[in-house]
Amino acid sequence: MSAKPEHYEVIRKPVITEKATMASEHGAVVFQVDIAANKPQIKEAVEALFGVKVKAVNTVVTKGKVKRFRGRPGVRNDVKKAYVTLEEGNTIDVTTGL
Numbered sequence: 001m002s003a004k005p006e007h008y009e010v011i012r013k014p015v016i017t018e019k020a021t022m023a024s025e026h027g028a029v030v031f032q033v034d035i036a037a038n039k040p041q042i043k044e045a046v047e048a049l050f051g052v053k054v055k056a057v058n059t060v061v062t063k064g065k066v067k068r069f070r071g072r073p074g075v076r077n078d079v080k081k082a083y084v085t086l087e088e089g090n091t092i093d094v095t096t097g098l
Contacts, residue, residue: 007045010037014094015081023083027055029092033082035061042082046092053087 012032014020020030033042039057046054060083064076086092 003048007048010034010041010045011049011082016094024094026085027088027090028083028085029094031082031084033059033080035078035080037080037082039082042084046084050092052090052092054084055087056085058083058085 010033012034015030015032017030023030029046031042031046037045039059042057042059043054046052046057060081062079062081064078066073066075068074
């Protein structure tokens with residue numbers, strides 16, 4: 001499967017946090033994805049871009065926090081994260097980039 005331009009729109013960037021690093025020890029990789037993307041689209045994009053076999057995709061929507069900008073309250077955007085579990089023997093090194 002070759003990478004299409006819309007695959008880059010589905011997957012925004014990898015999430016590198018303490019929790020994501022703990023998930024990677026169990027064969028999962030965490031990506032920030034488009035808020036409208038569904039699980040089959042995410043699976044197809046990861047398989048095409050990284051050349052790996054995906055076992056499962058779990059998603060979570062993190063609601064945007066209310067923060068103050070120049071003294072006025074504002075709201076950060078909602079963010080959708082995808083926990084992508086890979087088949088045995090497949091790995092993605094997110095520290096090197098695409």
